[in-house]
Amino acid sequence: MKVNSILGIRSNFPFQEFEAKLVSPGKMLTLRYLLCVTFLALVCIQYSEAWLWSWSRGAHTITGDVRGVPGVTRSWSARVRWTWRFSRRGDLLQSCSQLAKAVVTREQWGAVAARHELAINGIAEELFVWHTGPSTCNAAGLSATECQSCLREQSCTEQVVKALQDADLKGGKDDIKYNFLIGQDGVIYEGRGWDVIGQHTVGRNSKSIGIALIGDFSTTEPSQASQDAMNSLIVCGKESDKLTKEAQMTTGPQMAGKAFYNLLVRCNGLCVEN
Template identity: 30%
Template structure:
């Protein structure tokens, strides 16, 4: 099956709430792998010591994407910016969330991210919503995808059961994750201000 067809199938399953591919017995959500979104090869090699206690939620502040095809292009754009312009070893986030309701693997569960500075990167997973959420909210399917990713992180042992969610602005001077997304994550049961 071609990459485009695979992504379309994933999107259909996600929209219908029937995603079964890449799920294990603990009902983790499907994650669009780096291979499926044609990621550049990572040059990162620093590993995270798990389980982690923190998750930092940000937004890319760039273009939103609401279809698998547009999200595929957007995650590639984010990686290109981080690698080619900033000189990083890979895309900075551990995971990216598209408005299509899909989760895109960045550095994944095992590799140290570059999302929140030297103090927080080794202590937290970085999850970034693709888009700008200063004046608008992400669709419910994107919020559900992030929440299911966090639940999976706990059941798989990547996150502690008492993990804490922080907004990017809680740990660095930034407007990220945007005013509207920040209001949403402040209502999550694991949100804690620093």
């Protein structure tokens, strides 16, 4: 006579043989697979917007010559390394939407119409980083002392951006040469934007974006706010398919200013506050 120890019922029914047939090794394996698939499906439903590429500072790699850039024979290229981050994708998209609304548009800073515009064909594949350089203050008609204090105020920085456009037009450009400019207070200014070819790097403009930090960083480093703003701009550019995920950040000591360039080397990319 068989005894079912769990139910405590006396019976002649061969429970152990029945259980062995009901839950055979093959069926148990299938059951485990089904449970795993169900769990993964629930996770995907719960976090359908969770898997996203997040910015991480990439290792520098030496690239070839940047032709057409005076004084630059070699450039450092920060290859962006992307890592998975378990966070709601909607959070990043919302942040990018807020960033886009915060960008000072051409109309807001008083840009004049471009003489000629040519759209970028497809998605930009390169990213060139510059500083506006020693001529920044001269273009705005400011002394070095006045310029340094000016760059901390948005109203004055807008005047500087306008002066830079005027200087580029007088120099034979079709418009301000950069796609975006960033002030030391972290405010981003629309130059030519994401979709229009710039005139920042000779021979490399057609499939690239040029970003310039406003100021001369030959001997002083840019502010943390400007670096964080550039990081956010790059992340959102990639997330919105304005930049390819593989786009490299390329610069040199004369392009970004020696102090800024050394900072990029020291930080192995942008010194972003997490």
